[in-house]
């Protein structure tokens with residue numbers, strides 16, 4: 001499933017292709033993805049210029065010239081494929097095709113169809129139904145460690161479980177939660193409300209660093225493949241704990257090994273020695 005870094009990578013890959021371009025033609029090849037497409041979806045999009053591309057959690061927002069915003073969520077298996085050739089060939093599971101004034105084709109491919117596309121007034125995009133329960137963005141400057149610490153105080157569940165709660169902070173997926181806790185030397189089973197301000201500050205720094213590293217790795221993958229592929233995958237070689245069960249801890253001077261256990265149905269990896 002694409003996580004925040006993958007979606008951000010897709011957004012950055014789409015900016016040079018879509019920003020300032022006109023959607024000359026839009027075609028849908030079925031009635032719905034996870035939900036039905038809006039009424040007259042393709043017709044409404046045609047002729048609009050893509051002005052800016054933004055991201056909220058794992059949603060892509062394409063702000064259009066007609067004061068509308070196209071919302072795209074990649075779901076479990078959604079991918080956007082850019083085709084710059086003049087002989088675009090539709091592939092199996094291509095459900096939406098956009099043609100731009102720069103003669104490029106962008107195909108939305110989604111085998112499992114858990115993705116979503118919607119069209120809403122730009123003015124009210126913050127109030128979009130799927131955004132109502134979303135917490136702060138990890139990179140938001142207003143989301144300081146003080147704010148983070150205050151909200152963690154209200155939660156008794158293990159910090160690893162709290163990090164996956166999208167109402168507390170968005171975009172910290174299972175892998176990135178384990179990684180940032182290792183970076184902060186915090187045990188994943190600690191109650192969220194026991195973190196000190198200092199630990200919370202370190203944790204927020206590590207969350208940003210882990211996500212930034214993944215976005216950067218995605219960027220280089222993108223350059224190699226020249227397409228914003230939602231299936232870029234995770235950047236396995238960079239993981240400190242995730243999927244490294246029983247391997248030695250990578251922290252300098254630490255003699256511990258990586259352990260794992262299940263928390264809220266997800267695998268948590270941590271170092272037995274240096275995370276307290």
Ligand SMILES: [Zn+2]
Nearest residue numbers: 249254271274
């Ligand atoms: Zn360790």
